[in-house]
Amino acid sequence: MSARSAATPPSASPAVALRGLVKDFSIGLRGVKLRAVDHLDLTVAAGQVYGLLGPNGSGKSTTIKLLLGLLEPSAGSCQIFGLPCDRVEARRDVGYLPESPYFYRHLTGRELVRFYAQMGGLRRAGLAVRVAEVLHVVGLAEAADRRVGTYSKGMLQRVGLAQAMVHDPRLLILDEPTAGVDPVGSAAITELILKLKAQGKTVLITSHLLGQIEDICDRVAILDRGRLVLEGSVPDLVGRADRQALVVEALPPGELEELRAWLAARGRKLESVETPRARLDRIFLDHVGGKKP
Incomplete structure (x- = not known):
């Protein structure tokens, strides 16, 4: 049984709501400000897998730290399920896996996850069962009693997922x-994220593997220099209304009207005109990091 009752009704509020979010950092001794997040508006609906993308320095990590209450915004607001993100009640509903987690190497995987379960407020009753459950889900049941210091990179990521999941956050x-x-290991983690979505969880994910993001996310936001430059559903973003793919009976392509006439004169037909898809990595590069191709 999960730590949170399955009967808990879903919240009517979005999982994440950022409004006019700004974060400035002071640099140097002359009062110079570096704007890491620049009037960011973002909404993540409950139950979605949402991709937060951007090059290094785009403001992704700062946005996450603001959302987790680790930084205080210079302006604007951020909420988790309708509650201000600096409220303890809001943070209890969040599980977090940092990019480069540091875990106590002398602990076993089981001890580590139990430690975070207790930090998350789980009581002794059912604690051992819940820890064993999440270790099984992430594929570490057989390595649960090995020290974390012996884990591979993939195993560290999976135990990191286990500690993020153990208190059953939304x-x-x-x-x-x-x-x-x-x-x-990447495929296993992707499958786990999709299982979490099937359970009604909301997942906010950052990744440089844009193909993976395209495969698992419902919506994505692309940040560049602290600003939101593009946001939308993955099908809408990768669909290309400005291109046409011609499917013919093994004939070379040409201009559409000329091809129609050429085919008709020979008793053939144009079977379909389709809207092709662009890859998300191409969309990403078109919107950040300099000139468009």
């Missing part, structure tokens, strides 16, 4: 969960 924030993980 929102999981995963910062580069497959960084440094081999393709097999």
Whole structure:
């Protein structure tokens, strides 16, 4: 049984709501400000897998730290399920896997997850069962009693997922969960994220593996220099209304009207005109990091 009752009704509020969010950092001794997040408006609906994308320095990590209450915004607001993110009640509903987690190497995987379960407020009754459950879910049941210091990179990411999940939060924030993980481990983590979505969880994920993001996310936001430059559903973003793919009976392509006439004169037909898809990595590069191609 999960730590949170399955009968808990879903919240009518979005999982994440950022409004006019600004974060400035002071640099140097002359009062110079560096704006890391610049009037960011963002909404993540409950039950979605949402991708937060951007190049290094785009403001992704700062946004996550603001959402977790680790930083105080310079302006604007951020809420988790309708509650201000600096409220303890809001943070109890969040599980977090940082990009480069540091875990106590002398603890076993089981001891580590139990420690975070207790930090998350789980009581002794049912604690051992819940810890064993999440270790099984992430595929670490057989390695649960090995010391974390002996774990591979992929195993560290999976135990990180276990500690993020153990208190059964409604929102999981995963910062580069497959960084440094081999393709097999990456596929396993992707499958786990989709299972979490099927359970009604909300997952906010950052990743540089744009193909993975495209495959698992419902919506994505692209940040650049602290600003939101593009946001929308993955199908809408990767659909290309400005291109046409021609499917013909093994004939070379040409201009559409000329091809129609050419085919008609030979008793053939144009079978379909389709709207092709662009890859999300191409969309990303078109909106950040300099000139468009």
